[in-house]
Structure formats: C-alpha cells, structure tokens
Amino acid sequence: MLYDNAQLAQLYLDAYLLSGDSRHADTARDILDYVLRDMTHPEGGFYSAEDADSEGHEGKFYCWTRDELSSLLSPEELKVVIRYFGITEKGNFVDHSHPSPLAGQNV
Helix, strand or coil, X not given: CHHHHHHHHHHHHHHHHHHCCHHHHHHXXXXXXXXXXXXXXXXXXXCCCCXXXXXXXXXXXHCECXXXXXXXXXXXXXXXXXXHHCCCXXXXXXXXXXXXXXXXXXX
C-alpha cells in the first residue's frame, strides 16, 4: 500500500503539472495526508501496509454494498461508479478466508 500511494501521488502531481487542473493537486495532497496520518510510525518511518481486516472480515473496511453507495452518491455518480467498478447487488468481492462471508460486498 505504501508504494502504491507513493506512485499515485507522483502520478497525480505529474497530471497537475501537465494539466493545471487543481483537482489533481488536491488528490495528491489527500494521498500524502493519508500516508502521514495513517501510515507513519510515531517515531518516524512508514508502515508498508494496513490490515484490511475489520470486525473479523478481511477487506470489510474497503467494501461497500450497492445500497450504501446509492445513499452516498447522486444517481449520476452512482451510474458511473457501477459501470467503472462493476458494482452489483450480489457484490464483486468474496472473502474466501471467512467461514461466513458477508453478502453483497463490492470493492
């Protein structure tokens, strides 16, 4: 996760330099704020990743149901997210490591 975020920050900064679009700079700033807030050890250095386990389910923190997304996004935004990320009622993520996986989870 750390190296992914480092690469993404650089990509968004390059996009900002090429386009001048402040949204790209804002995204880079958000990425770096996240790394400093959540991936930096109090004594210095960085954590390489975060545990994706939440409430006993791997990946739950990073998953959404279609209904949750529908309550947070406008209809137009939801349409884009559904198409781009392959969101379904059934879900596009299955936790194979848990004996009782949560239904309808989307990454």
